[in-house]
Amino acid sequence: MATTIERHIAVYADNDTGIEDLPYELVERKGVGHPDTMCDAIAERASQLYSRYCLDNFGRIAHHWFDKVMIFGGEADLDYGRGELTNPYTVLFAGKGAYRVGEHQIPLVPILTQAATEVLTAVSTGFDADRHLTVDCRIVDHQGAGRGNSRYQPQTLDDLVEIGDTTLVSNDTNLLHSYAPFSRLEQAVLDIEQLINGPAFKQRNPDTGWDVKVFGSRNVESFSFVVNMPFLANGIRSFEHYLERKQACHAEILALLTEQLGSEPTLLVNPTDRNGRPYLTALGSVADTGDVGAVGRGNRITGLITPMRSMSIEAPAGKNPLDHTGKLYGVLARQLAVRLHELLGKPVETHLFTSKEAPLDNPDEVVVRVRGLSDDPAETETIRNEVEAALGATVDLTRRIIVTGVTMW
CATH class of the missing domain: 3.30.300.10 (GMP Synthetase; Chain A, domain 3)
Known part of the structure; x- marks a missing residue:
């Protein structure tokens, strides 16, 4: 006789002010070369x-x-x-x-x-x-x-532990969050960095570095962006040449943003050179000149730093994919939010809490908040079924993390 798992799943309507309805929004991304x-x-x-x-x-x-x-x-x-x-x-x-x-x-x-x-x-x-x-x-x-x-x-x-071992339990006590979809500002910040560090841009602009940092703000419907983007010193002949190259890249970035947002935003590239200091590196990162980096100090699993959203401070990268729920549930929360948004067509937040030694497929609490949740019990049942399916597939998630990889930054 199969054992029925009693899971603590709560579904609520999200009646808070939506991110797009807030008068002010801030977002950051640290690029792949940071x-x-x-x-x-x-x-x-x-x-x-x-x-x-x-x-x-x-x-x-x-x-x-x-x-x-x-x-x-x-x-x-x-x-x-x-x-x-x-x-x-x-x-x-x-x-x-x-x-x-x-x-x-x-x-x-x-x-x-x-x-x-x-x-x-x-x-x-x-x-x-x-x-x-x-x-x-x-x-x-x-x-x-x-x-x-x-x-x-x-x-x-x-x-040693086998993937799919039914005795696996949470290695720690963790609290994880995610949401979907991205706001316009969040998507724009992510797209800027991915443009600059993408293969097509790098082919057109091989003298650009990788340590790109993007800041975005929205004040009602006015968008502003600051982009820090290094250039490779061996490809820059002079300060004047640096300014020429920066202007060309500025134009590409601005074109992307204008098309995406429907109007031209404010864009500032490399504010440090206002004092006559060009942003030059050897290999493309400030790590070339002694800067220090550490796991967990940058982007969340969404790929963004979003202080005006629910987000976990867990550092998932490098944790054991078998039972470190700070990693597994972080990825699960993100993928579940995206899946539910695709199904419902509504903004979704996901929140998971687990105590140490809890079974991997049965965290202490799962909370899903949906903006515009209907009174139809079928919608709530759909959400519960998706949560059940996601929790029941942690073994598949572990395999995916190991075999194909999941980007967490």
Whole structure:
């Protein structure tokens, strides 16, 4: 006889003022070349590669969390027509993980190095790991209170966790939120960064860097944007040339925004050069000149920083996809909000709370708020069924995170 799971699912009408009806809105995005975003990407890639290695060699996954990655920037020799990294980046990995399963050693440091190399190569120009990267591994396999010796020091395959293990429970107490759809301002901020760091723009403008930061504001129907966008020093001949190149990029960005918003917004690119200081880098990031980044200090799972929305401060990147609900439920909340908005055609907020040791498919509370929720019980039933389906598919979500990857920044 099948066991019925009693889940705590609440569905409410959202009667607060909608984001588009607020008189003022602020949004930020740190681009893929920002040191904080680099750290998120490196941490998540490390978890993905580590999990895949375990699956390929053991059929199961060793417990780990690599969500305490930091980048200590290097040093660069910069001038017009010249940009060279003279001291490398240092990527520090701190966290916990298994170094071996019995006598089988896991090549942890090479895995971490591969993760850092792949990410930094993708979000910089001219990156060479042999010259530009140092990896500092501080991952430990110490045991926590109340844990058996097998958690980070597994002796046999039975000490590892299989994807789909029905005994898996939440590794922590977490509170996660998400929403859909994006507001006009949120979508515009995201689109600007993705334009600048997209392949077509980079092909047209190969002298642009990757450490793009976008700020957007809306005052009633007046939109304003500030874009910080570096240029590669070896492609800029003079300050005048820099201003010419900046103006050309400014025109592209403004054209995108004007088409998207239906009117021309205010756009300021690289405000620091108002004092005669061009934004130049060697490889495309302020990490070239010593800036430091850390996991969790940048974008939320939506890819944005939205202080006027419900958002979690969880840092999901690098956490174990098996049972770290700060990661699993963060992705689930986001995907569930998008799914419900697509089904209902209405703005949706999702909120999940779980206590430590709660079954993965049964968090303590799930709350869904819908703007314009109808009195028809069928709509509420549709929402409940979608929540049930999402919670029942955490195993599939884990596989997706490991195999295909889910962007969380």
